[in-house]
Amino acid sequence: MWRDLKPIGRNPGSGGYRRFAWTGADAECRAWFEEQARARGLAYEVDRNGNQWAWLGDPADGDAVVTGSHLDSVPDGGAFDGPLGVVSSFAALDELRSRNVQFSKPLAIVNFGDEEGARFGLACVGSRLAAGQLTVEQAHRLRDADGVSLPEAMEAAGFDPDVIGADPERLARIGAFVELHVEQGRALDLSGDRVGLASAIWPHGRWRFDFRGEANHAGTTRLVDRRDPMLSYAETVLTARREAQLASAVATFGKISVEPNGVNAIPSLVRGWLDSRAADQASLDTVVSGIEQAAREHADAHGVELDVVRESFTPVVEFDHALRDELARILGTDTDLKVPVLGTGAGHDAGILSGTIPTAMLFVRNPTGVSHSPAEYATEDDCVAGVLALADVLEGLARR
Structure with a gap:
């Protein structure tokens, strides 16, 4: 999966990524997500705001466990910010299937659109729209550096901008959202831990x-x-x-x-x-x-x-304490995996959704601490540790 996704939107000069919302690179990333979903027999759909979903089980059953992140990038961004969470979600599902885990709740993987805000200047547009934190009127006024409006960009990419807006019925079907992300800092590197739990997002x-x-x-x-x-x-x-x-x-x-x-x-x-x-x-x-x-x-x-x-x-986001404690309990069964709790100054879709549904975040160690740069990095061993931690969490949440 990582090899297939890696070249999409990469600038040969800088080595960084330019996967901006509703562009050709974005379309390629979306096609990749759909391909991964269908290859696993998941029910694929795109919601009214352009966010992509891959479902295992019937979402109408409610109390779903959802994981995922985003695939877009900042200008000349790194390979891990966003995509690591999406790739790890599919890999975690593969791991759970290899364990023959039977779920009592629906499970979904999501790719939220325009998380970075690189093109239109506002971060987390897809999740903000879904949560009702961005009105249709405000979204329609967004323009990129060339004067192209968000509706014009969506329409050019084959989506209907007239149907965007709050999606409370969809969010009401979600019982928990867990986002895995590469750490954007060096706290885990300095503590010597591979995986961490988020406590809060700074305002x-x-x-x-x-x-x-x-x-x-x-x-x-x-x-x-x-x-x-x-x-x-x-x-x-x-x-x-x-x-x-x-x-x-x-x-x-x-x-x-x-x-x-x-x-x-x-x-x-x-x-x-x-x-x-x-x-x-x-x-x-x-x-x-x-x-x-x-x-x-x-x-x-x-x-x-x-x-x-x-x-x-965005005001301070305190992640749901009960969900965070549940994740700590689940991961605490692995005596070899210490799970420190740390805050972050970076915004995420999980932070936007936290006001509507219980959310939590897992961080994977970044040995350089560099992010929003081609130098952003995580070792394969740490990425695998993140996948296994996410798989344990999803198993614990979806079987309880």
Whole structure:
């Protein structure tokens, strides 16, 4: 499975992946998922929001146990973020069948669409729509860098954008959702453990900073006469680092758009996107408010106007304690597998769904700690350990 999926959407120059929502690479990933489902005799379907499902048993029976993740990527992302969870889900099912496990509940594997938000700027679109956390109107307003709207992209890929929206009946049939994911950090590597359990997802969000100055000639305009928004932006980037350090949080300006974007032109607009995350809401509020206050001071000092827009936000997610304790109990029967509990600053579909259904997450060790990069990595032995842990969990949940 890994070899078949590995080349899809890979950029030969960077070695990273560009599997963006509703593109050709996305379609190839979807075809791969359908092929894996049908090869195992699973009932395959696509829901109203484009999420893919593979069912063992009748979903109408309810209290289903669901696992899976996503197949899309960030720009030049790694091979493991998302796909490891989907591949491991199919592999775990294969393992359970080899054990001749008989389930008392329906079991499903899911591929949620547009989890990374790389194309339209909003993460977890598929799960947000299903959970009713993204309205149809909001979704229809999403546009990519080329001005293509989400409905236009879906329609071009052969899906009907007029049927998207909340899917409470589907979610009501799910008793538990468990997502396996490569760890995006080095906690497991430092502790020497192969697999871990998630405790919570830090609160996090994305803010757009629009610095508006005055375009002018780079060679003839005196420095004192300039209203250069790039200076305000640059100072704000440095401020973000300082504010994050003070609060033991993280803050990153990782995307920028400049107009008119000419080498010999002073910009008229610098638009930068801030991603910030912290262990608790108070710390996150402190970081973002400190960055915004300093940004306004920098803008005033250079005669620049500033608009700040919060584009997305997810509050702290405490995973279902009863489900997490059940997973710890199931995995605790393997005396060779220690299962530490750790928090994460990364968002996931499991976090979005946690407000509607019980969710939990398993992490697989990442020896480098690198993620959202071609250097993202997990050893085959650790991946197998993750598959076996997921299989044990699914067996425990679906037979109880």
